[in-house]
Amino acid sequence: MGTVTAIDGVRVFTGDGLTEPRRVYLDGAEIGTGRTPDVVVDGRGRVLLPGLIDAHMHTVRGREDLQDLATWGVTTGLDMAAWPSAFVTAMRGQTGVAQILSATTPAVGPGGNHARMPGFPADGVVTGPREARAFVDRRVAEGADYIKIVTEAAPPEGMDQETVDAIVAAAHGHGLLVVAHAVTTGAVHVAVAAGVDISTHAPLDAVLDDATVQRMRDAGTVCSPTLTMMRGVADLRAAAGLRYEHARDSVTALHAAGVRLLVGTDANSAPGAPFAPRHGESMHDELGLMVDAGLTPVEALRSATGLTAQIFGLDDRGVVEPGRRADLLLVDGDPTEDIGATRAIAGGWIAGERVR
Template identity: 30%
Template sequence: MARRFSARVGALAVLVFHAAQGCAHAPTPAAAPPVVVLEGARVFDGEATTGPATVVLEGERIRAVGPRGSLQVPAGAQVVDYSGKTLIPGLILAHAHVGIVSGVETGRRFYTRENITRQLARYLDYGVMTVNSLGLNPPLFYTLRRELKGHTTGADLLGAGPGLGAPMGLPPARGMNLEDDQVVRPETPEAAREAVRDMAGQGVDMVKLWVDSMKGGVPKLRPEVYRAAIDEAHRHGLRAAAHIHDLEDAKAVVEAGIDVLAHGVRDQPVDDAFIQAMKTRGVWYIPTVNLDEANYLYAEHPAWMDEPFFRAAVDPALQRRFDDPQWQRETLASEGAAKARKAVAINLQNLRALHQAGVKIGFGTDSGALPQRIPGFAEHRELELMTQAGLTPARALRAATRDSAELLGLKSQGAIAPGMVADLVVLDSDPVQDIRNTRDIHAVWRRGVQVRPLRAP
C-alpha cells in the first residue's frame, strides 16, 4: 500500500510541517492558514483507492499525502478521523447548463443570480465542484463567472458564453421559452469570427457550436461557418466544443479541428475511421448518456427514486410530475421514449468502443438544460451508466475528476495530491468497489473548508 505514495511526499511534508509550526520570523498564528489533517481514509489516486492515509490541508490547498502513520501531525492542527471512509476529488462537470430551469419550466427569466447560485450550491452538495455551462448563457454569465471565482458556497462556474448556432436552427429557442436566447447565429465565416472574438474578450472558457439539423428538421450550421469559429477559437487559445447527434456531423467537425464532442454519437455505431481520427487529433468525447435516458427513466420509477439522495435533488413540482401515474403511462408509451431507449443503447455501445480504443473521455450530463436532467443526481447516474458501457468504476471516476480537469485546463484540480486545491468528497463506501457508492456522501470539503451535507429541497 505504502509504495503507491510518492517518495517525494516525505520531504515535502517535513517542509510543510516546519512552516506550519512556525519559527521566529514566521507570520503570527492568526495570519497563518489553518492546518487540517484528515486521518485514516482510503484515497482515490486516479487509478485505485489506497490507504488508510493521512491528508494534510493548509488553507485551501493539499500540502501532503501519505500512508497513515508516515507523517507527523503538526502541533495545533485540527484532526478529523475518517477511518473507514474514502476520499475522492470533487467531480468536475465539463458539460452542463445553469439558469434555464425552475421546477418543471424552462425560460430565459430563470437566468438570475439567485437561481444560479442556488443551482451551484446544489451541485456542491452532490460533490460537484466545477460546472462548465456549455452555452445558452446571457451577459449575466460573465459577471457571475468573475464574481464567483474562489467562492466556497457552490461549484465554480465556467462556461462558453452564449454559443453559436445556425439561424433558425438549434438550440430550439421557442421550445425552451428562450426566444431571447442570446445565441449568436452567424451567416458568414467573418460573423462567426467576430462573435468568437467578442466572447473571448468578455471571458469564456470554451466556445460552443451547435452542429445538428435534427434529422433535417432545422437548418444546420454550415461547414465554412463552424470552421471559421473553430479556427478563431484556437487563435484565442480556446477549445471549441460541438453539440452533435449523428456520426456524419461528428466526423465533419472532427475533420474541421473541433476539440470536444459535447455529446455522444447516437444514430449509428462509430466506425474505425472515426475512432482513428478521434485518437489522432486528440479529440475529447463527452457521452452524456443520461441526457436521453432521462426522457423515460423516471416514468419507470426505479426503487432508488424513493431514496433521500434522489429526492433531495428534485424540485417539488418535478417530483409531483414523476409521481403522476398518467404522466408515467403517457411517457412510457410515447414515441419519444422509444427513440430515447435506442439512443441510449447506441451511445453506450459507442462509448464502449471509443474507450477501448483509448479515446479521451470527458464527463458531462447536460444537466440543467431541461427539468428531467437533474443537477447533482444526474452526475452520479452518469457515472453508473459509464460503467454499464464497460468502464471500470475507477476509470469512470477518473473521467469525472482528473481527466475532465485536463479537458477544462484546470491544473490544480481533479486529484488528491500536494499542491492541489482541497476540493474533496468524503464517502462512507469505496466507489472503486461499486460506482454507486459515490452516492454515500458523508461530507464535502470545498477549498479546505467543510460544507454541510445535502440540503433538503
Template identity: 40%
Template sequence: MSVTAITGARVFDGEKTLGAPTVLVEDGRIALIGGDVPDGAQVVDGSGATLLPGLIDAHVHTGPGALALALRFGVTTELEMQGTNTRDNRAHITSDDALADVRSSGFGLTPPGGHPEELFDRLPADARPGPPKGGAPGSRPVGKPPVRPFVTTPEEAVAFIPRLVESGSDYIKFMVDDGSVEGHPGLPMLDQATLNAGVAEAKRHGMLTVAHALTVDATRMAVEAGIDGLVHLFMDQPHTDEITDLIKDAGVFVVPCTVLSASMMGITGSALADDPRVASRLDADWDAALRSSFDRYPQGRLDDVLTSVKALHEAGVDVLAGTDVSIAHPSFGGLAHGASVHHELQYLVQAGLTPIDALRAATSTPARRFSLTDRGRITEGLRADLLLVDGDPTMNITDTLNTRAVWRRGTLLTEATAT
C-alpha cells in the first residue's frame, strides 16, 4: 500500500495548531504525525499552506451532484437534515471517494401538512420526496423507501421512532415550526406533549435528537422537550439572557445556519459567487441559485442573528457550521453545496468567533456532537479526510477557499475523479 507524506504545511488538527509536522497517510488513514518521510512515499509539498481536517456541513439536504460539489470545496462530510441517505441507502456513497460522505436523519417528525410540506410545491417534480430511485451518484438512494413520520399525538410520535431507527436514521429530527418565518403562518405544528414524547422515545433508543426551530418560542419548546441540538437559530427576535441561559444550561448545541438566515432575509450569495475561487467550481445552475435568495422573511435583521451567535458562543454553547443548502433552484437560493460552508465560516467570524473557533465549528465540534469518532481531527488512526489550503485560515478565515488539495479517505480528489 502506498504512503503519502504531506510535508511543510502548518497543521490545524481540528482543535489547535501543531506547527508543521509531516503527516503520513496510509490505507485511507492518518498513519503518523511527525517523523521522517519513509522511503518510497509520495511526497506532497505543503509549503505555504495549511492542512485541515475535511470540513463538515452540519445541515444540508442533498440532491443530484450535491455531494460531488461539496467535496470539491473540501467538505468531506455532509449531515442531511431531511432526506433519504439513511444507513441502508448510501453504500454507493460510502464507497465513492469522489463524493462527500453523508449521514441522515431521514425525514423529520411533523404533523400532516406541517413544515416542510409547504415547500415541496416549489420543488421540481424529480426532487420531491418519494420512493428511492436509481440516479446520479450522490443523488437518489437505492435501498429502502423513506419513512414519512406524520404525527399529531404523543402516541403516534412514540410509535414512529422505532420505524425511523429501523429504517436507518442516524439521528432523529423534529419540526417545530408554525410557518410564520417562511411566509406560511398557521401551519400545523407539533404540540409540546407530542414533542416531549417523541424526544423521550428517541433517547430511549439511544438516538441523538435535533430540532428545526426558527423562532424563540419554538426554540424554547425544543429545549424544554430535552432536544440535543438545534439545527437553526431563531431569527424572529434578538436573543435574551433567558433564552441563551436556557440553551446553555441544557447543554444543547446550535447550528445557526447564518447563511440560510441571510437568504431568508433576501440577502443573496452574489458576493460569494463573484469570488473566482468559487465561480470556477460552479456550473450555471448553481451560480444562478447562489445569486438568488429565499426572501421569505425580509423583516428579519441579520445583525440580530450574528449577535445571538456571539452570545451563545461566549456562553459556552457548542456552535456548529451548517448551511441548510439543498438543490440548485432559485427558490432555494443564496446557497451552494460546499461553497456556503466557507461563507458560513466567514459569518461566524463576523459574529465574533475567532478563525480557530470557526474552524472547530466545521471540524472537531460537529464530529464530537454527532459521534463521528473517525473524523473531524488530524489524529493518528482517523480517516484521512483532509483539506490543504494556501495561506493560514487560523488567522484569515477566507483562506479556507484557497484549495490546493482535498483527500477523502486518503484518496486525492483530482479533476478526473471530480467529474
C-alpha cells in the first residue's frame, strides 16, 4: 500500500465553489477516506483543486515538457499532435510528471502550412474523402485517444468539406472525439458543418457571427479557444489584420450563448511555430484571459478541471472525491475570487506522489 497523506484544514474546490475547511486523504495513487496518515500537510488558508488539465498542448521536448506542466500544477495534458507513434507511446508511459493523451498525427490538407512542416508524416496528408477511413484506421492502430483535423476555409490549402465530413464520420464510427484546428472564421464554419466535437482556437480575422455561435450551441460543439496562443500570434502579425480582440470577443459571445469552453494553451516548443506558450505557466495565463473574456473564476476553474475530464471521458480525475486519481493542486489564497491565486502554488501531487 502507498503512502497516506492528509491535507488538513483545506477548502476544496467542488466545481461550483469551495467547501468548508476539511481534511483530505491521499491514499497511494487515489484520494482516500481516512487511514492513519504517514504525512500531514497544513492546508489552512489554502484551497485544494483537482490537478489542472490543459485541453490543448503539444509534447515536443519529451519528458521536459511534461515536467514543466507538473511544476505549474497541470497534471494532465491533451496533446493535439505528436509523432512518431513510438515517441507518443514513450511519453504516455512517463511517471512522476504530467500524464498525456494524444491525437498522434493530425489530418491536414496538401496545400496548408502543416503539410510543409519539416518532418510532417506523409500519412497525415489527406487529399480526398476516399482516404478518410484509412487515415482514421492508422490513428486507431497507433492508439490515438481522439482525432485531430486541421480545417481551412477552402482548398487548395485545406481539405474540402466532403473530406472533412468523411474523417469525422470515420472517427465517430470508432467512437472517437474529433478536434478541429480552426484559426479563421471560415475554418470554423467548415469544422462546425462537419460535426466536429471540439473546435480549438478562436479566430483572429473576425468575431464569430451569431448564426455560427448558435449553431455551435445547438450542436453541442465545444470550444477550446487557446487565447494565450491567439494573443501571441496577433501581437506578431498585427500588420496582417489579425486582432486578439476578435478572439476574445468570440469567446465572450460563445460563453453568453452557453457553448461549453475548455481551457487550453497550445503550449509548444516546436521550431518554427508562430508562437510558443510555455508549458504549465501558460495555463495560468489562459485562466486569466478566460476570465477577462467573461467567465467567472469558478467557471474558468471548472473548465480547466472537471468539464475537460467529462468531455474527454477521463472519469478517474477532474474532481476531488474518494476513489479518483490523487492529481491535486494546493494553492494559497482563493482562486474562486481571484483567478491569479492559481499561481501561488503550495503543493502538487500526481497519482499521489508529491511533485518536486
